[in-house]
Amino acid sequence: MIELSHITKTFNMGKANAFTALSGIDLRIDLGRMTVFKGPSGSGKTTLLSIIGCMSRPTSGRIRLDSRETTSLPERFAARIRRDTFGFIFQNYNLIRGISALENIMIPAYPTGRKHAAVKRRAQGLLRRLNMESKADERVETLSGGEQQRVAISRALINDPSIIIADEPTAHLDTDLSRQFMDIMIDLKDEGKTILIASHDPLVSGYGGVDRGVGLRDGEIVEERQRQ
Amino acid sequence: MILNPGIIALLLASFLIVAFAGYAAFTGFRIIRCWDMRSGSPTQLSLERKTYLVSSIFAYVSAFQLLSLFMFIYTADHIHTLFVGAMCAAGSLNANANGYPTLVLKGLNFFLCGVWLLVNYTDNRAEDYPLIKFKYKFLILISGLLFVEAFFQFRYFIGLKADIITSCCGALFSEETETVAGQMASLPPRATQMIFFLALALTIRVGIYFLVTGRGSRLFAGLATGSLIISVASVVSFISVYFYELPTHHCPFCVLQKDYHYIGYALYLSLLPAGIFGTSVGVLQRFSAQASLKRIVPGLQKRLCILSMSAYLAFMMISLYPMIFSDFVLESHLLAPDTSPWAIYQDVRA
Numbered sequence: 001m002i003e004l005s006h007i008t009k010t011f012n013m014g015k016a017n018a019f020t021a022l023s024g025i026d027l028r029i030d031l032g033r034m035t036v037f038k039g040p041s042g043s044g045k046t047t048l049l050s051i052i053g054c055m056s057r058p059t060s061g062r063i064r065l066d067s068r069e070t071t072s073l074p075e076r077f078a079a080r081i082r083r084d085t086f087g088f089i090f091q092n093y094n095l096i097r098g099i100s101a102l103e104n105i106m107i108p109a110y111p112t113g114r115k116h117a118a119v120k121r122r123a124q125g126l127l128r129r130l131n132m133e134s135k136a137d138e139r140v141e142t143l144s145g146g147e148q149q150r151v152a153i154s155r156a157l158i159n160d161p162s163i164i165i166a167d168e169p170t171a172h173l174d175t176d177l178s179r180q181f182m183d184i185m186i187d188l189k190d191e192g193k194t195i196l197i198a199s200h201d202p203l204v205s206g207y208g209g210v211d212r213g214v215g216l217r218d219g220e221i222v223e224e225r226q227r228q
Numbered sequence: 229m230i231l232n233p234g235i236i237a238l239l240l241a242s243f244l245i246v247a248f249a250g251y252a253a254f255t256g257f258r259i260i261r262c263w264d265m266r267s268g269s270p271t272q273l274s275l276e277r278k279t280y281l282v283s284s285i286f287a288y289v290s291a292f293q294l295l296s297l298f299m300f301i302y303t304a305d306h307i308h309t310l311f312v313g314a315m316c317a318a319g320s321l322n323a324n325a326n327g328y329p330t331l332v333l334k335g336l337n338f339f340l341c342g343v344w345l346l347v348n349y350t351d352n353r354a355e356d357y358p359l360i361k362f363k364y365k366f367l368i369l370i371s372g373l374l375f376v377e378a379f380f381q382f383r384y385f386i387g388l389k390a391d392i393i394t395s396c397c398g399a400l401f402s403e404e405t406e407t408v409a410g411q412m413a414s415l416p417p418r419a420t421q422m423i424f425f426l427a428l429a430l431t432i433r434v435g436i437y438f439l440v441t442g443r444g445s446r447l448f449a450g451l452a453t454g455s456l457i458i459s460v461a462s463v464v465s466f467i468s469v470y471f472y473e474l475p476t477h478h479c480p481f482c483v484l485q486k487d488y489h490y491i492g493y494a495l496y497l498s499l500l501p502a503g504i505f506g507t508s509v510g511v512l513q514r515f516s517a518q519a520s521l522k523r524i525v526p527g528l529q530k531r532l533c534i535l536s537m538s539a540y541l542a543f544m545m546i547s548l549y550p551m552i553f554s555d556f557v558l559e560s561h562l563l564a565p566d567t568s569p570w571a572i573y574q575d576v577r578a
Contacts (some may be wrong), residue, residue: 060270071268073355074280075285077355
């Protein structure tokens with residue numbers, strides 16, 4: 001269970017341009033399910049996911065992940081949780097240009113100290129699973145948008161995280177590729193992973209495997225829909 | 229005031245240290261008053277973010293403080309040529325009333341900053357800030373002492389005049405002088421040697437017992453702290469004498485000079501950490517029962533114990549070297565009339 005209590009996030013607090021992106025969010029997210037956060041641009045979806053994923057800290061409020069409080073963790077422990085528990089798929093993929101797809105996928109595993117050969121085997125396995133084996137040695141900037149996203153998905157999975165966070169994953173994809181992405185997410189959910197997606201794409205929020213939709217607007221939850 | 233690069237650097241550094249320590253102490257007050265891990269209030273979350281910054285800043289302040297002691301002694305030694313009568317740092321420090329208080333405060337702060345760094349290191353190993361309040365109370369105490377030290381250091385450097393007539397180390401650390409330094413110099417060498425070797429042997433014996441059984445950490449810490457004090461007295465009483473090969477020369481500063489191959493730095497750089505590591509074993513014992521530290525503290529204590537014993541062994545080896553390999557035998561001089569230049573000078577003057 002991921003439990004959010006009174007989460008507020010204010011940027012530039014105390015200044016004239018202070019902006020509250022999230023306001024008193026209370027939410028419980030079951031593990032092993034797929035939750036989609038939907039809402040217009042600026043509604044706080046990305047901020048919320050970044051706080052859940054320990055990439056940023058709230059201004060107030062607490063988050064408990066399986067009863068473990070994560071918002072107070074010193075940075076070195078937060079980094080460990082980020083690395084071991086979460087896999088991130090960013091809107092613009094954030095792949096490193098100039099190196100191959102395989103090398104991009106392996107990067108998050110380096111701080112774990114695992115053997116290089118084992119990491120490489122896992123990265124190759126992930127590429128194989130996503131039908132990208134032939135692109136392993138190609139530089140990422142030469143890949144198409146859909147291929148880059150698969151590399152990003154593989155990178156998110158390299159440390160075998162239990163929670164996948166995807167921020168606007170279909171923003172640069174056509175309908176077919178968007179469906180393929182959602183199918184991959186459903187497969188991962190079936191393996192027991194928790195999927196958290198922020199998207200304003202109706203294709204994503206209405207997709208068959210989504211268990212729950214949470215609507216956000218102006219930093220507040222305005223709608224909750226649970227699929228039976 | 230004398231414009232010397234070392235003096236300017238020490239003064240500027242002390243201003244910076246006091247400013248940083250003041251900010252850290254202010255945040256420390258807020259943490260002690262408002263810290264509540266159960267709360268998710270903006271104040272609490274802001275303090276959680278700040279403690280990381282403040283403890284990092286103070287860790288650098290403490291690290292510089294460790295260097296500052298040696299820089300201070302080096303500078304005092306370097307400027308001794310400007311004062312009539314001074315032969316080393318001992319004379320420079322005696323040039324006005326604030327020199328020795330500054331040295332004592334620097335020594336004390338060196339010790340406390342060392343222990344604080346280890347407490348901070350331990351606190352950072354756990355994810356629930358188990359030592360946060362203790363750490364900041366300790367930090368506030370050190371900050372106060374750093375401020376007092378900066379004040380004395382400022383007064384000392386400001387009060388230095390090139391025409392001051394001061395005393396040389398031979399007079400300051402003479403057995404006839406009725407000061408703490410004189411009393412240390414006049415300690416009976418044989419008895420002091422016995423106490424010194426006994427203290428170090430006991431410390432190492434108890435350290436081994438602690439490593440094997442995990443018990444006796446407080447006794448080890450007490451012995452390590454006691455050995456530090458005894459060792460400082462021993463340097464003045466007999467260890468320095470062997471390096472100088474002069475039975476009446478007890479100066480703890482001349483050993484830092486080139487004439488003695490800067491051996492004093494090796495002596496003090498082994499002795500002071502030995503005391504800090506050893507004392508920290510006892511300090512950490514206070515927190516060994518805390519849930520998040522239960523698995524961290526015992527291993528850390530053992531590493532610190534090994535470091536302390538190794539440093540004490542290194543100190544003992546350096547101290548023993550001239551006793552074993554030089555031709556000088558202190559005991560023979562204790563029985564024979566004193567023919568050192570200082571003694572002859574005193575006789576002539578009398």
